[in-house]
């Protein structure tokens with residue numbers, strides 16, 4: 001997942017150094033948050049494949065809470081759709097299009 005430095009905005013930070021290549025900002029905490037977001041998203045996708053809709057939605061929501069990615073919103077949308085949760089379907093469809 002792409003990381004942008006919150007201090008200077010530099011994109012595509014490498015995983016080699018914990019510091020921003022441009023300004024030296026410490027990105028270690030941000031990388032941990034992104035790792036958590038990716039982990040929850042992967043769990044959500046795995047649970048979508050096995051039909052565990054409730055856990056898929058929960059993990060997608062946790063991924064979204066850590067990082068607002070379109071893929072997390074799409075996973076939540078699919079899980080909400082499978083469970084027929086109309087309010088959640090509309091919410092996640094809107095977020096997936098942002």
Ligand SMILES: [Zn+2]
Pocket residue numbers: 005006007008009010020021022023024025
């Ligand atoms: Zn920077």
